[in-house]
Amino acid sequence: xxxxxxxxxxxxxxxxxxxxxxxxxxxxxxxxxxxxxxxxxxxxxxxxxxxxxxxxxxxxxxxxxxxxxxxxxxxxxxxxxxxxxxxxxxxxxxxxxxxx
Numbered sequence: 001x002x003x004x005x006x007x008x009x010x011x012x013x014x015x016x017x018x019x020x021x022x023x024x025x026x027x028x029x030x031x032x033x034x035x036x037x038x039x040x041x042x043x044x045x046x047x048x049x050x051x052x053x054x055x056x057x058x059x060x061x062x063x064x065x066x067x068x069x070x071x072x073x074x075x076x077x078x079x080x081x082x083x084x085x086x087x088x089x090x091x092x093x094x095x096x097x098x099x100x
Contacts, residue, residue, distance in 0.1 A: 028067040029060065036084070049094040053084060060085055 033052060043048040060068055068088065081090035 026067065027063070027065045028070045029063065029065050029070070030071075031056075032071045034072045034074070036070070037079065038073055057085065060088075 029040075032057065036052050036056065039049045040051050040052060042048060044050075054063060054064075056070075066069070068085065073092070073094075075084075075092065076094050
């Protein structure tokens with residue numbers, strides 16, 4: 001008997017649980033931020049400008065997300081991980097030789 005078949009019989013693995021299996025337990029945000037440190041116009045009447053990091057934090061902390069994947073952040077070593085999304089473990093690879 002093949003090992004995979006034995007594991008199926010022992011119910012240690014499931015045969016292709018399908019897309020509904022993961023979407024019920026893991027919430028993921030994938031976002032191209034294009035310069036995360038940028039200051040942009042605010043939609044609020046009380047504030048004229050807002051940093052994109054603040055917008056990201058409001059989105060993340062208000063959404064009950066488990067995994068956040070960000071591209072094109074344009075970050076460098078002038079910003080600590082703890083300043084971006086406190087409470088999350090951050091894995092990043094900033095460009096050292098060029099901007100963007």
